[in-house]
Amino acid sequence: MTITESIQQIKASLPSGTKLIAVSKMHPASAIEEAYAAGMRDFGENKVQELAAKAEVLPKDIRWHMIGHLQTNKVKYIAPFVHLIHSVDSLHLLQTINKEAIKNNRIINYLLEVHIAQEESKFGLSPVQVVPLIEEIKSADLHNVRLCGLMCMASNTDNRDEIRQEFRSVATLFKYIKSAYFADDEAFAQLSMGMSHDYQIAAEEGSTYVRVGTAIFGQRDYSTNK
Numbered sequence: 001m002t003i004t005e006s007i008q009q010i011k012a013s014l015p016s017g018t019k020l021i022a023v024s025k026m027h028p029a030s031a032i033e034e035a036y037a038a039g040m041r042d043f044g045e046n047k048v049q050e051l052a053a054k055a056e057v058l059p060k061d062i063r064w065h066m067i068g069h070l071q072t073n074k075v076k077y078i079a080p081f082v083h084l085i086h087s088v089d090s091l092h093l094l095q096t097i098n099k100e101a102i103k104n105n106r107i108i109n110y111l112l113e114v115h116i117a118q119e120e121s122k123f124g125l126s127p128v129q130v131v132p133l134i135e136e137i138k139s140a141d142l143h144n145v146r147l148c149g150l151m152c153m154a155s156n157t158d159n160r161d162e163i164r165q166e167f168r169s170v171a172t173l174f175k176y177i178k179s180a181y182f183a184d185d186e187a188f189a190q191l192s193m194g195m196s197h198d199y200q201i202a203a204e205e206g207s208t209y210v211r212v213g214t215a216i217f218g219q220r221d222y223s224t225n226k
């Protein structure tokens with residue numbers, strides 16, 4: 001299947017409330033151009049340098065999503081234009097994003113990354129850390145960042161029930177936070193979950209953004225070190 005055909009097929013399979021992000025990491029600008037010609041405007045990258053380099057040469061109406069771990073010293077490279085940062089997991093990082101947003105005279109939208117998968121990870125918040133951090137964020141009074149929801153990755157497993165349970169638990173946490181803290185805030189509305197092998201389950205469990213790479217662009221080639 002071509003990139004265009006894959007995009008059309010995935011879009012057709014998604015419910016109306018679920019938006020597709022094409023994860024273009026490790027794929028060349030030419031692949032993004034093909035997806036762009038097929039109507040894609042939301043692209044996800046997990047490395048700051050790669051994201052910034054692609055943004056410079058590709059159409060300006062692309063909405064760039066930062067989906068990978070973000071180091072504070074690199075925030076400045078994407079702060080002028082990034083559409084949504086999916087991977088915020090500390091107040092310190094958020095304070096840096098806020099500072100860079102002020103310099104650029106804009107508001108930067110972000111999600112809190114929840115670590116739900118079985119695999120060990122240094123990144124993401126455990127579910128019990130999310131509410132305390134939201135309390136901290138509220139009292140920190142940061143005016144140039146806007147919390148739009150939660151992001152998560154499910155376990156890397158073939159057990160579909162386990163994946164569904166994980167997505168469901170994050171969706172439940174999302175609904176709780178929405179009602180307890182953001183009932184009157186329209187911006188808090190996004191749930192970013194689902195990748196190539198599990199985006200259908202995620203969409204069924206209420207995902208509003210699925211992040212799909214391989215199923216659009218094919219396998220990534222990790223052998224070349226560009």
Ligand SMILES: *Cc1c(COP(=O)(O)O)cnc(C)c1O
Pocket residue numbers: 023025046067068153194195196197211212213214215
């Ligand atoms: C790479 C990546 C994806 C896309 O993964 P695929 O399996 O290629 O669809 C989604 N989310 C994050 C955070 C990623 O790093």
